Amino acid sequence: MSDLDILAHALHSLANIDEEDFKISAAYWQKRTYKKGEYYNEYRNVCKYLGFIIDGVFRTYYVDDNTGEEKNVFFFSKNQVVVSFKSFITQTPCNYFTQSMVDSRILYIHIDDLNRLYQQSHKWEHLGRLIAELAFNVSMNRTESFLFQTPEQRYLQLVADHPDIFNTIPLYQISSYLGIQGPSLSRIRKRIIGK
Amino acid sequence: MSDLDILAHALHSLANIDEEDFKISAAYWQKRTYKKGEYYNEYRNVCKYLGFIIDGVFRTYYVDDNTGEEKNVFFFSKNQVVVSFKSFITQTPCNYFTQSMVDSRILYIHIDDLNRLYQQSHKWEHLGRLIAELAFNVSMNRTESFLFQTPEQRYLQLVADHPDIFNTIPLYQISSYLGIQGPSLSRIRKRIIGK
DNA sequence: CTTCGATTTTAACTTAGGTTAAAATTATTG
DNA sequence: CAATAATTTTAACCTAAGTTAAAATCGAAG
Known part of the structure; x- marks a missing residue:
């Protein structure tokens, strides 16, 4: 199965995106590999891409101003989205570094193209909602783990x-x-x- | 300004919902008041409504199984949504209680009606995405506060x-x-x- | 298989929050 | 305004995590 097929399959099970829906996005997706230690996005950069991990692991971490200590916020792995979501949806500078922890391979799309899809297609807008809801759940589970x-x-x-x-x-x-x-x-x- | 006008205005500034967009939802919104201490949603209930607070304050809290202690997760106030979001979007039983902390007044919509709007209207689906993204930001800020x-x-x-x-x-x-x-x-x- | 670097554990000490109960303060109401 | 309830603070003691540095262990590379 090609990388694009893997992605298409994931989007189908998440939001019922069918072949035809996916086709309008196909030209937008780019492939990229990361060596262990390379950065997906860096502190102060606005996150402009949404990635989908074909293979690999990324971590998002925060660097404490005072101590210089690194604090891991999220891990992302295979078949998941990798993105600095807050920076991405607000298009404001990122507070984090997102780094590949092993050699990784992703497909990614530029936010302008994704927004084009959102506007063009009700179905893609729906997918956008589900991605946001998924992100909410992930973050909420983390909040709960700290509170409880x-x-x-x-x-x-x-x-x-x-x-x-x-x-x-x-x-x-x-x-x-x-x-x-x-x-x-x-x-x-x-x-x-x-x- | 009527309560519905307040809501329409809020949706307009959030997602550019115009008068016509809002009209298709108007019949779905119900009004309700809460006395201090009354519950919006209770533990083990599936949250079936999305509320918009015209006036008042709610808290969502978790009750620790072992100690019986209450732990506040969120406060919601005027001009914000009140909902047990995870339960709402997954339609699974809620882990929380959501209680009015003062006399409050809300407008609310049933999830089935909201889903109807999402399906019917690309614009409403867009609003749904923005609500989810907003919820993500709120939760993420909270996660960050615990982590950093x-x-x-x-x-x-x-x-x-x-x-x-x-x-x-x-x-x-x-x-x-x-x-x-x-x-x-x-x-x-x-x-x-x-x- | 040995050496160097990375990772994990240990130790000793400090600090801040948890726990419980009582005291003090503030608000509410008859 | 007195008394009652609700809220906040204090005290004393306990516990677990923070901090720092050293030791132990593990792993990769020559």
């Missing part, structure tokens, strides 16, 4: 939901995602073993 | 952004919103005064 769960519970949840990522991503990246320091995650892991 | 800020910084931010709510909402509701206990907020306030 302890770091230990967040860690256990992550292990349950994404046991796979522990093979790909170093623990210090994960502790950052959980909102805690490296040594804290070590202590948590130790505590859990003792149960 | 200390409780003290969150408190100071809230004071800066919404000095008004401190007249309406008791501090123990605010501490819950900030993700901390009452005594912690007291300590933070004390600490700040000493600066």
Whole structure:
């Protein structure tokens, strides 16, 4: 299956985009590969592209003004969108870096082209809504995890939901995602073993 | 200005919904008032309505299974939407209670009617996207505040952004919103005064 | 298989928030 | 305005995460 087919398939299951709907977008999609460590979008850049990950993993992180510390906000992987969504929808400078954590391959579309599709096609506008609703859910789940769960519970949840990522991503990246320091995650892991 | 006019005006500035666009929705909107303490939606209920607050304040809160403690997730006020968005868009049972904190007045629309509008009108589908994007931004700001800020910084931010709510909402509701206990907020306030 | 760098854990100490209950303050109402 | 309820603060003690630096472990590359 070609990369475009993979994308078309994903859009079909998300928003019932059929072959004909997809066709009007086909010319807009570009392919790109990222080496590990390359940036999808950088701090202060307005995010102008919506990406769809054919293969790979990206992280979005924030750099603390004072400490210079990196804090991971999101991970994106295969068959998901990669985008700095707030910057993208508001077209304002991004607060984050979005970086490829492994060699990755994506298809991407420029916001102007996407907006053209939105205006041209009710069906694409519908897709735009579903993408936004999906993004909301992702963010909301994260908000809830901070409000309702302890770091230990967040860690256990992550292990349950994404046991796979522990093979790909170093623990210090994960502790950052959980909102805690490296040594804290070590202590948590130790505590859990003792149960 | 009638309540419907207020709503029409809000939709116009959000998504450029004009008089004609709005007309097709007019029959769907219902009016309702809430006494302080009444519920917009309750735990385990699927949220079937999208509300627009003409006047009043609502809070969405989560009840901790173990401790029975209430944790405030969102406040909604005048000229904003009130809805349990995740439950609404997925039509799954809600994890929250949404309660009126003062006497309130809203207009609301049933999800079936809203979906009718989405299907009927490209413009309304567009509005649906913007509502979702707005909801994303709200949730994302909240995620960021937990990830990047200390409780003290969150408190100071809230004071800066919404000095008004401190007249309406008791501090123990605010501490819950900030993700901390009452005594912690007291300590933070004390600490700040000493600066 | 050894060495260098990256990652993870440990240790020791500090800090801030959690917990519980009581006291103080503020608001409400008969 | 007194009394009652609601809200906020304080106190004392506990717990877990932050911080910093060193040690241990793991992995990749020569």
